[in-house]
Amino acid sequence: MTFLVIGESIVDLIGSPGAWRFSAVPGGSPLNVAVALATLGQPVRFASEIGGDFFGELLRDHLGRHGVGHGDLVPGGATSLAFARIGADGSASYDFRFDWRFSGPVSLDGVTCLHTGSLATLAGPGAAHVREVMQAAAQSGVVVSYDPNIRPSLIGDREPALKLVEECVRLSRLVKVSAEDLAWLYPGEPDLDAATRWAAWPGERLVVVTQGGDGATAILGDTVITCPAPVVDLVDTVGAGDTFTAAYLAVLGDGEFTVDRVRDALRRGCAAAAVVCTREGAAPPSPQEIDGLLSSVSSIPV
Template identity: 40%
Template structure:
């Protein structure tokens, strides 16, 4: 079983394509000036993967404005390769209000009109989710891209529910379940599941998704209560590492990038890894959860969507 660091510089290390939105998060704190942070769930995942030493390309839209330049500089500083469709629509923004516990509530100003863009090379793994998969007309482009790439790449998906943007509830559930069925790995928060399937337990939702013919691994984050993983062969649980929470912005995205980083280290991604992923053993599932939870814990300990780099994650795991 390879160590997480062993494959960082390997020529066989998978290439990641992330498809989805960039958003400028305008964080508002009582009695303080607004703070603008680069964000957007898919963009955060691409950034987190690059911070962990993975080859990451983001297919997205960025406006020719200050917010777009801020986000582009932020992403490329970590090594993310940016691909856009040439749209000149303004960069989306989200007003982020934090409560006393650092929990974030969002108000969005976003347009998503992504046009088809051919990748420069065929990726080994595709990640998508959030607004990009529910907001038309761009959502249709995202789903068409995933459908065309999944024969040669594994796929991960995070619904990252934003209730104000999901539209009709039944229609939103159908869109989410279509994405789930196209995916090998699905991650959702307990809050996502509460909105999508009110009154149903994470166990019942995970069983529903695992039975859809898509995912081999379903991950559910539970905030301070840790996270659970579900596979056809069983389940695993990990506690949330002890940390002082500054805010929760980007925590779920750091969990996702930590997950993909660990799965890549275990050679479970890409078309050649898909069957191994479907036979993932309990010890490996637990190791993946540990990496994901540690990545999220490091992120919530500092302001904004600021995921760890590989040495930080390695050190956190060594001291866990």
């Protein structure tokens, strides 16, 4: 498999608890997915707009050190920033300084799976271009993967965002969405009801709902597959969802969905997310770390 990830690249400024000190860490949901895929040994390119400033140099260096192909990067203005505050429970809240104007050419030659989502598909002038790439990929037989990864503080009104999210879901064969995002998109509706509706729309589509410490649930046709999360010592949740996405794409990015393969993808996704929660920031695990956790816990069924 060969992956192409398209989307925003952001520097996360992660605050120290109880102090006004920040550590600069490469981030942005799509970038995190690309780096995690490369760490898992998957060939991956990353298409994005990256600033010509110091933070942009940090992002380019980060991609290069992890073996992510970055020939699809285009120059932009100032690098977007996300100020992250880590709560007592390890969860992160964000304040963004974001500008997304991506309009660069994107080659789909040799691509098995295109992954995108988050702000790149919903915010700024570049979002329409990304959705056009999604449509071109779907029409050419590339497996399209999508994660809404809603950022309400930047998205604005719910209804326009919901229309765009549903448009992206219809273009995708793989959809990973958090229960938190579904609650924002469809207030008062059980998350699995909304996910089941997405899965039933025309076309073959796997919908995976991540549920934090409760694990994940996949909907494949009329089949519902669940996987609990392993219990670990939590440091923070930064990048956990993106790491889950990469781990399950490493199994399912070829578009071959069977119950056994989906179950294996959920197990590896939950384990990968658990590992990243044991350390600061979006530091993705190696395949050996995932295998090690899977072999040491009994809470993830085979």
